[in-house]
Amino acid sequence: MKRITMALVLALAATGALAQLAEGEIRKVDKDAQKLTIKHGEIKSLDMPPMTMVFRVKNAQMLEAVKAGDKVKFDAQKEGGQYVVTRIERAK
Numbered sequence: 001m002k003r004i005t006m007a008l009v010l011a012l013a014a015t016g017a018l019a020q021l022a023e024g025e026i027r028k029v030d031k032d033a034q035k036l037t038i039k040h041g042e043i044k045s046l047d048m049p050p051m052t053m054v055f056r057v058k059n060a061q062m063l064e065a066v067k068a069g070d071k072v073k074f075d076a077q078k079e080g081g082q083y084v085v086t087r088i089e090r091a092k
């Protein structure tokens, strides 16, 4: 039983289902440019240290879901030389 559970956990981790979200704080929401400025902690999936930077967003609704000052958890990918937020939620 324990081995099966472990195998399942590893399988989920491999598909990214358990990928850790990065933590951050929204500094600016730019609806015209469809960009978010986020002060973020380490992003392991991108091998990026903590910093404040600008991200594009995967879809425009993300710009409605957050506002400056919000603490968030998010995931990002590098697409065509730009960093794109692929998932974002307010931290509880």
Ligand SMILES: [Cu+2]
Residues within 6 Å of the ligand: 040, 048, 049, 050, 051, 052, 053
């Ligand atoms: Cu960064």
